[in-house]
Each structure stands twice: as C-alpha cells, then as structure tokens.
Amino acid sequence: MRALRLESWQSTPQLREVPVPEPGPGQVLVQMGGAGACHSDLHLMDEFTDGALPWGPPFTLGHENAGWVHAVGSHVHGLEPGQPVAVVGAWGCGTCPRCLAGLETYCDRPDLAPAPGGGGGLGLDGGMADYLLVPSARHVVPLPEGLAPADAAPLTDAALTPYHAIRRSREKLVPGSLAVVIGVGGLGHLAVQILRATTAAVVVAVDAREAARDLAVRSGADLALAPGDSLVDQIREAGHGFGADVVLDMVGTDQTLQTAAAAARQLADITLVGLGGGTLPYSFFSVPYEVSVQSTYWGNRSELVEVLDLAARGHLRPEVTRFPLDRAGMVYDRLREGAIEGRAVVVA
Ligand code: NAD
Ligand code: ZN
Ligand code: ZN
Known part of the structure; x- marks a missing residue:
C-alpha cells in the first residue's frame, strides 16, 4: 500500500510502498477515508531532532484520521467491515487510572502504551496511507450518519x-x-x-x-x-x-x-x-x-463523541480541501505557505 513516510527529522516526507498491516488480537485495520494535515506535523518535521522526544521517525504521517473498518482482529466485537469510523488519536495503555478515566492523552504508564507519549502519525504509523492499523478497538468511534470520513477526519484533532x-x-x-x-x-x-x-x-x-x-x-x-x-x-x-x-x-x-x-x-x-x-x-x-x-493538549474519546454529534447535526462544518494520497507530499508545502483555508485532508 502507499504511505507518506517521515523517514528522518528535518526531511521532506516521501510517498513509499509498504506492506498492508495485519490486525492482531483486539486491533482494527481501517481503510483510510481522510487524514488531516496538522500544523503540528510542520513543527515536528522542521524543529525536532533525534532524542528530543521518546519516539521518532521513520513513521507514516497523519494523526487526524477517519475511514471505514476494513478488518478486525480476534476478540473485536461490534465493528463491521465497511462501517465508517473516526480514530481517537491518543493511544495510552488503557489500564492506568488516567486511561480508565478516559484521559489517554495523560497515560500514567506510557511505557505500556503502543507509542510512549505518541500515537498513530506521531511515532507509530498514521493515516496518510491506504490503511491504518489501530492498536485497540477502543480507539475507533463509529461515525454518526451523514458524516463522510474525509470531513470527519479534522474533527479528531482540529475540532x-x-x-x-x-x-x-x-x-x-x-x-x-x-x-x-x-x-x-x-x-x-x-x-x-x-x-x-x-x-x-x-x-x-x-x-x-x-x-x-x-x-x-x-x-x-x-x-x-x-x-x-x-x-x-x-x-x-x-x-x-x-x-x-x-x-x-x-x-x-x-x-x-x-x-x-x-x-x-x-x-x-x-x-x-x-x-x-x-x-x-x-x-x-x-x-x-x-x-x-x-x-491545552488534544482531547479524549468522550469529547470526540460530542464533537461528532455536533457535526452530524450541522453545528460544525469543517472547511476541507481534499488532496489525493499520490499528491500528499505537496500538502505540507501548501500549509507552510499559508495557502490552505481550514484543513487540508489527504484522501486515499
Ligand atoms: P494552521 O496553519 O492551519 O493555522 C494557523 C493560522 O494562524 C493561519 O491561518 C495563520 O494565518 C495564522 N497565523 C499565523 N501567525 C499569526 C499571527 N502572528 N497572528 C495571527 N494569525 C496568525 O495551523 P493549525 O493546524 O490550525 O494549528 C495551529 C497551531 O496549533 C499549531 O501551532 C499546531 O502545532 C498547534 N496544535 C496544537 C494542538 C494541541 O493539542 N495543543 C493540537 C493541534 C495543533
Ligand atoms: Zn494535530
Ligand atoms: Zn494509561
């Protein structure tokens, strides 16, 4: 599959062919419908160096993601292939007191999380690709009716x-x-x-x-x-x-x-x-x-459910410019130039 990879700090992202991931127990493979290009990616690409964060390249960009369930691993119930979903971006350990309180952005045991302090598109592979492997089914939220994944993607961070x-x-x-x-x-x-x-x-x-x-x-x-x-x-x-x-x-x-x-x-x-x-x-x-x-930093799953509800009822209308994945490299150039109104979303 295609993936927009950040291969080292302070480099230009590259579109590469990589294997399609296989969902393991409890995991979900999402067919990507949209991945937002966040200005934080520019800060990451331009300003960070080795050792500055507990994680680093290479990884696939895209931490604002929505799409359709493509396949689920064993022990995943209640999700059907083809179902539209948004992806919760902060991936904590899931069992510490803060994760249990829904605050996965502030996981107490990042050493037990899939990407200590990071997530998909932030150390682990993100959604600027044909498929995204989500490490736990609790990180996908079904989209309410009427929300297209490409429009829902910015809701997971920009909203x-x-x-x-x-x-x-x-x-x-x-x-x-x-x-x-x-x-x-x-x-x-x-x-x-x-x-x-x-x-x-x-x-x-x-x-x-x-x-x-x-x-x-x-x-x-x-x-x-x-x-x-x-x-x-x-x-x-x-x-x-x-x-x-x-x-x-x-x-x-x-x-x-x-x-x-x-x-x-x-x-x-x-x-x-x-x-x-x-x-x-x-x-x-x-x-x-x-x-x-x-x-302030990002938000949690229950807040995302509320944001999706606001959008499904027409109170939020993300201004989205879509870019095909094959031209994803130019998205960050446009963002850097200040040439994007609202959010640029990469669609596979
Ligand atoms: P963006 O590039 O889409 O928007 C930035 C806007 O700020 C642009 O419209 C630009 O014209 C305007 N701007 C720049 N300098 C200005 C100035 N001096 N005065 C007035 N306007 C100015 O960026 P974005 O994706 O919306 O992200 C905004 C910021 O939030 C970035 O720094 C990003 O890294 C950060 N961010 C933080 C979190 C968090 O959890 N705290 C989450 C996502 C993004
Ligand atoms: Zn962001
Ligand atoms: Zn935790």
Whole structure:
C-alpha cells in the first residue's frame, strides 16, 4: 500500500510502498477515508531532532484520521467491515487510572502504551496511507450518519483540541462574555464554530491572512481582525471596554501571547494551543489580576463523541480541501505557505 513516510527529522516526507498491516488480537485495520494535515506535523518535521522526544521517525504521517473498518482482529466485537469510523488519536495503555478515566492523552504508564507519549502519525504509523492499523478497538468511534470520513477526519484533532480547551473555560464563557481566537486555520475556524455552537459568547477572531478572516466570519465570528497597532483596542471595544474573558491562542508566538495578555480582562483564561514556541512573562502585575494562563493538549474519546454529534447535526462544518494520497507530499508545502483555508485532508 502507499504511505507518506517521515523517514528522518528535518526531511521532506516521501510517498513509499509498504506492506498492508495485519490486525492482531483486539486491533482494527481501517481503510483510510481522510487524514488531516496538522500544523503540528510542520513543527515536528522542521524543529525536532533525534532524542528530543521518546519516539521518532521513520513513521507514516497523519494523526487526524477517519475511514471505514476494513478488518478486525480476534476478540473485536461490534465493528463491521465497511462501517465508517473516526480514530481517537491518543493511544495510552488503557489500564492506568488516567486511561480508565478516559484521559489517554495523560497515560500514567506510557511505557505500556503502543507509542510512549505518541500515537498513530506521531511515532507509530498514521493515516496518510491506504490503511491504518489501530492498536485497540477502543480507539475507533463509529461515525454518526451523514458524516463522510474525509470531513470527519479534522474533527479528531482540529475540532477536538479546541473543544477540549473551550470546555475547560466553560464557566467563563457566559452569555455576553468575549472569546478571542488568535489564528483561524484548521483549529481556529473550528474553534469559532464550537464557541458559536456551545456558548453565547461574543466571538472575535484574529488572523494575519484575509482569506482566514473571511473564513472566521463564515464560521460565525462576530468580528474578524488583523494583527496591528490597534488590535488590542479593537478587542477591548468588542468586550465593552473590558477585554476578553477567554483567549485561545492557536499560534503561540511571543507576539500573539503578548496580544493575549494585553487583551485579557481580570479573571480571564489565556489558553495556549499553538506550538509557536513563544513565551509570556508572568508575574503578579504582568497580567490582570486572577488571569489563568494554561496550555491545552488534544482531547479524549468522550469529547470526540460530542464533537461528532455536533457535526452530524450541522453545528460544525469543517472547511476541507481534499488532496489525493499520490499528491500528499505537496500538502505540507501548501500549509507552510499559508495557502490552505481550514484543513487540508489527504484522501486515499
Ligand atoms: P494552521 O496553519 O492551519 O493555522 C494557523 C493560522 O494562524 C493561519 O491561518 C495563520 O494565518 C495564522 N497565523 C499565523 N501567525 C499569526 C499571527 N502572528 N497572528 C495571527 N494569525 C496568525 O495551523 P493549525 O493546524 O490550525 O494549528 C495551529 C497551531 O496549533 C499549531 O501551532 C499546531 O502545532 C498547534 N496544535 C496544537 C494542538 C494541541 O493539542 N495543543 C493540537 C493541534 C495543533
Ligand atoms: Zn494535530
Ligand atoms: Zn494509561
């Protein structure tokens, strides 16, 4: 089968022929219907070196996956060949207290997990291929009717990550509160839609690209702003002069974190999602009183079920550009150039 392989850090991914995996006991082989190209893959490819993570290349890219059950190993019940499924991306050990609580992103025994700290497309083979081997049936979630796998793929990360982040700030997102989304790419446009669907907050989106700001407005943002000298004043104005209750920073550079801190009002949450590598000086007086600064990472299976439900009922509409697997190599070039609106999805 074909697979887009990252063969070493800081190299260009290559389309290769590899054997079709065989599902062992408890495992599921998924015929790929869509694999999203996440900006995290660019960070991985460009910025990491040997030893930086507990896992590394070679592996097949693609950690945002959906498709159809192709074959199941022994002891797998309740899944039928041809059934459309989304793949839960974080693969923990399944038996430690955190995994049992559904928090496989924070498995206590990564040494017992299929890919310590990683997953499919993150150390183990991912979904930019004809087939994906999922190490446990609990990592596949049946798709509700009406969701095509290529459109569902971004829901497993580009929607799940902001959904998890927004849930954590739910108590601050009361009607009339102000939520700011910085960076309206794959994650950001779905963050806007999730805020719209699950809260009555005023939503302000910020992006350097005009096409992304247009997408933000189509996604339900009340206002879409460009970075610049007046940005913080414009955000404050949208918040009745007080500023933002929640800022989701999908970029994470010094500049965007500075904007987040300047735009936040007292008691706000500043949630760092983007891996831009920036830092935010934090001291008692450097941000307004009782502002919480937090990072956030991916989401869990029960949240994915909720995200799929939102999408199946039309509340989430991922903006998807499909690329055939044979041309998958160019997807990351386009993403790097800022030429993708919403999410690029590789289809086998
Ligand atoms: P993307 O490339 O699709 O979107 C990024 C957007 O940010 C683009 O629209 C770009 O124009 C905009 N942007 C860049 N610099 C900007 C600036 N200074 N001001 C305003 N807008 C700016 O990326 P994505 O796939 O949506 O990922 C976003 C970030 O989130 C990446 O850093 C990615 O690695 C990270 N990520 C984190 C998690 C997590 O669990 N924390 C999960 C997935 C992705
Ligand atoms: Zn990702
Ligand atoms: Zn575990």
